[in-house]
Amino acid sequence: CTYYTIKPSLPLSQVKGQCQKGIPASVRAKGWPLLCGAKDRKEKNDKLYERLVKAPDHQGWTDIIKRDTDRQFPFHEMFQSKDGHGQKDLLEVLKAYTQYRPDEGYCQAQGPVAAVLLMNMPAEEAFWCLVQISELYLPGYYSPLLEGVLFDAAFLSSIFKKLCPAAHKHLQNQGVEPLMFATDWLMCLYSRHLPFDTLLRVWDLFFCYGVRVLFQVAVVLVRRCLGEGRLRKECDGQMETLERLRGVKQRVQHEQADAFIHEVILLIISAHLNKGLFTP
Structure with missing residues (x-):
C-alpha cells in the first residue's frame, strides 16, 4: 500500500480521481511528495539532506555517479551542461542517497528516476521522494542483489x-x-x-x-x-x-x-x- 493510504489528508476517492485525470504540472512538486510521504519524511529529518550532501564520500560513489549524470535526459535543457544546475542537483541527490543508505549505495537505474523527480521539484524534495520510492514502494529494487x-x-x-x-x-x-x-x-x-x-x-x-x-x-x-x-x-x-x-x-x-x-x-x-x- 502507498503512504497516502496510511495517512490520508483528503478523501481517498477524490485523490484517486485526480491522479487518474492527471495531476496538474503546477501541482506535482507538492502532490508527489505528499502522496508518497516524502513531505513527512523531510519535515521529520530537518537539515539531514544538507548534511548528507556535505558528508565526505568514503565509499567512492561520487566519481561513479559523475560518469552517469550527463547520460540522463541529455536532450533536456536541465541536464545538457556539466556545469548546469540539473547535473549538479542530480549528483547531489544520488550522492546523498549513498550516504543515507550505505548498505545499498548507488544503483544506475536510480539516475533516470532521480532526474525525472528533479524536473518536477527541488533537489531536497526529489531526494526524499527517491527514498520513499526505494524503501516504501520498491523495496529491494536497488539493493546489491536486486x-x-x-x-x-x-x-x-x-x-x-x-x-x-x-x-x-x-x-x-x-x-x-x-x-x-x-x-x-x-x-x-x-x-x-x-x-x-x-x-x-x-x-x-x-x-x-x-x-x-x-x-x-x-x-x-x-x-x-x-x-x-x-x-x-x-x-x-x-x-x-x-x-x-x-x-x-x-x-x-x-x-x-x-x-x-x-x-x-x-x-x-x-x-x-x-x-x-x-x-x-
Whole structure:
C-alpha cells in the first residue's frame, strides 16, 4: 500500500480521481511528495539532506555517479551542461542517497528516476521522494542483489498469462522471460520507455496506487508489442521479440497519453474487481 493510504489528508476517492485525470504540472512538486510521504519524511529529518550532501564520500560513489549524470535526459535543457544546475542537483541527490543508505549505495537505474523527480521539484524534495520510492514502494529494487525487482519481473509472467495469453505463449515459444526485458522497465519506472507526457501520468498513478501500476503498464506495453497476430509474426525469433520489447517506446511515442492511461486505468478497475490479480 502507498503512504497516502496510511495517512490520508483528503478523501481517498477524490485523490484517486485526480491522479487518474492527471495531476496538474503546477501541482506535482507538492502532490508527489505528499502522496508518497516524502513531505513527512523531510519535515521529520530537518537539515539531514544538507548534511548528507556535505558528508565526505568514503565509499567512492561520487566519481561513479559523475560518469552517469550527463547520460540522463541529455536532450533536456536541465541536464545538457556539466556545469548546469540539473547535473549538479542530480549528483547531489544520488550522492546523498549513498550516504543515507550505505548498505545499498548507488544503483544506475536510480539516475533516470532521480532526474525525472528533479524536473518536477527541488533537489531536497526529489531526494526524499527517491527514498520513499526505494524503501516504501520498491523495496529491494536497488539493493546489491536486486532481489525485489527480480521477484517482481518473474511475477509478471503469471500476469501476462492471465491478461494477454497469446503474447505470453509467444514469449514462451521464443524463450523470452520477463526478466530479460521488464527488469529495466520496472527499475527505471519506465522513464526510458515512455513519452514524457505519458510517463508523468503513469507516475501520478504510481504514487497513488503503488507498484501494481508498474505491472499494469507492463501489460499495456506487451499488448502494444505482441497483442495482435501480425505483430507476433513480425517477431519470429528470440532476438526479434526482445528488440521489439526493448524498443517499446517506438510503439507508443505517437500515442496520446489519455488513450494509454485509459487502458492502464481499466486494469486498475479490473484489479479492484479481481482481488490478488496484481499481488505477488
